[in-house]
Amino acid sequence: MNLIVCVKQVPNPEIPPSKFRIDSEAKRTIPPEGIAPVINPYDERAVELALRLKEKHGGKIMVVTLGDDVSGNVVKHALSMGADDGVVLTDPAFEGSDSFGIAYILTRAIQKIGSYDLILCGRQAADWDEGLVGSIIAENLSLPLMTLVVAIERIDKELKMKRVTLEGHQIFTLPIPSVVTVSQEVGRPRLPSGWGIISATKKKLPVWNAKDIGADLSQIGAKGARKRVMKLFLPERERRCEMVQGETAVEAAIKLAEKLREAGTI
């Protein structure tokens, strides 16, 4: 099976919340010094699911990312986990693209890669949490789509998929090729193996720009974006602690209930 996994570089989600900074002028986040961006955890699980499929049915995994000059690191991470090849899409013209623009760029790259049986994306990115790109790629390629997938099994020419829901799961079958977005219930992605790290270190990643993938410039970048961020700010959270006293437990509980009612929480 030929599998393509789209991965994104995001600020490390483990940055302590109190250290999170934004530039509200430029409407961007400011990553703290010294903490490198990482592979989007949902995408890492998409890589994990692809690896499980490959282990069972054989095939090749191609990893695609759209980003800047350090984005190669997230592809290398996927390669060290066991993916076979990767490509980095980078071009100043890509900057400022919205989900449609990004999905369009990825679609062009996927079309350039050509042969695929399944395209996997994370259910959403851990930075903006929009969760659109996978669906739009499916739309662009006119392929069937399944979201929130946690397990895939190939049965003859079809893919049997398990999709999580709030209270359980659903089973579907989809034809080959199709697009899936992967949910975190896949489980812990594997740690890169030793040989994986060695071969990933030695691998040179091709870099494609807008011209390489034949992108229509009017659909990408800030100009092509149809969606704008109006305002970016850190919500203020205030925490106060007050000890409610009372002669007896009952009295204290009544006082507490009154306080909570005053505050409008009950």
Place this chain on the structure above:
Amino acid sequence: MNPTLQTYLDIPNFLILYFLLAVALSIFFYRASKLYGLLRLGGKEDRFDHIGKRIPLFLSNVIGQWCTLRSVSRKDLAGIGHFLMFWTFALFLVNYTYLFIWGAWHQISSLLELGNRFSSAFSFILEMLALLTIGAVIWALGRRYIARAERLKRGFEAAIILILILLLLTTHFLGEALRISAFRDPYGGAVSSAMAIAFDGMSEGAKQASYYIVWWLHIFILLGFLIYIPHSRHLHIIASLFNIFFRSTRPKGALTPIDIETAQNLGVEKIEEFSWKQLLDLYACAECGRCQVSCPAFLSGKPLSPQKLIEHLKTHLIETGNNRNKSTNALIGEIISEEEIWNCLTCYACQEVCPVANEHIEKINELRRNLVMVKNKIPETAERALRTIMMRGDPWTGTQHLRNDWTEGLSIKKLSEESRIDILYWVGCTGALDERNMKVTISFAQLMKKAGINFGILGAEESCCGDPARRMGQELLFQTLVQRNIENLKRYSVKRIVTFCPHCYNTLKNEYPQFGGEFEVIHHTELITHMLKSGRFKPNLPVDKRVAFHDPCYLGRYNDIYLPPRMILSFIPKLKFMELKRSKRESFCCGGGGGHVWLEENIGTRINIMRMQDVIEAEVGILTTACPFCLQMMEEGIKRKHLEGSVEPMDISELIQKTL
């Protein structure tokens, strides 16, 4: 009359002797060549380097018997017995060599009968040693089977060797006494000459006949010995000579690097993937048990025993060698369990006491490398730490801090802003990101400021030194970190580094040179000692308390830094220093080494709680240490033992700062 000049069925006895010797030697060498062949299965490793270092080490440890003498204590006198047995054995060997090469077909068969000055001195020393050795053997038997010493096994193999030695020595004395008495020979050892008087009443014929019988008995025991040695664990007698010669000459704290360009295996999955020297270790083991009784994992009831590790590997090696084409049990999982592999704290207690210089930690680390880098079998919490190191450059998943948080309001120089400094303060991940240890980081920074030391930090550019990754078997991650750090350090032309983390200290000092990173690395206890000695500051406020120092493994055993912390404490007025029961070389791990700060401790007693027993016995008010992991573990141990309020855990720099 030399018994070998007699004839038996017209055959001269010396021919019978040579025949028997040839049989014994053939069996011996057949076995030896098999064992040698097994060593050849192992991988390459250069242990012929540093000959200049090896020879003196060999002489002091083997000829001088420092190997066991250094661990002689009031509780354990075995080293003295070993010294006696070794030298008695060596002198007998000289005597037998004379017998077999020359004496067997001449009138005089033994050096004891020569009658010259050399001979009389030789006989005197040999017999005195032999007599003492008989005493030692009896004492050893008593210690093993009656007093039932903790570290010793009580099996058949241990008894048989002692009994053989006893028989060999008694037949010597008996035979010599009979000879002297029967032939009225004025030449012989002092002990046997004195014993000879006892046979005065016997008839000449009976004396001679008894002499011949005892002499042959002695020879049979000797040849039996020769055959028995390579077939038993007493192979140690031969293998340890080589093992000590080929011992590691690297710094104690440096593990073998994997050469990524040429590596065939990552770690060890099959026994033959160990280097030949790691296999030689298995032969050298005498099963003395010293490693086991100093191993915190074993003592706290975990499955690992360093002695059993060696024993099981040896049995497996021989089994694998005998069934070359058949599959044997899997090394990892069946011979050595994953649990055992993870139990090791890399505290070095086993290697520190091993008389034959075995390298237990190296082996465990090779097995871990395979588990982590090939099999991807990593305990969940360890995996989380490794992942965080990989993604963020520190092992502290979930920390609420960034590397520079502690510098707030302290105006600490960062190399990216000001690179003209005398010494780099390597803070370490735990010092920068763990709430408790950030206080230590600040303390030491303030001490250096007070002393007027021009230091700086890498700040956000610092990343994990690599120690946890390497000790948890992720060598490739380790090497990535090392390369990144060396690049950074060289970019700022750093020459000297000071750190308060012994793990960073050990890795920067002993392991970075493997990758071209040569820096002068100083531990903060050394720098504080220097500051105190040169009068940069003086502790004025008294500490009227009993204070102990817990020796961190990576500071003490790994790097032999025992004196500076004690020196620092001696500068504090009124302080009453208490040595913990297990200290210095014998210090007991805090439970946090070898990546165990990030591993769950589910089996047996918690190691830090065991250590608390020593602290309670010493009745101290302050427990100092000089390692961020030890500090965390001690603090936790104190809480679990409900000692808060009575024992205060502190880094030694914090205590000094309080007294200024």
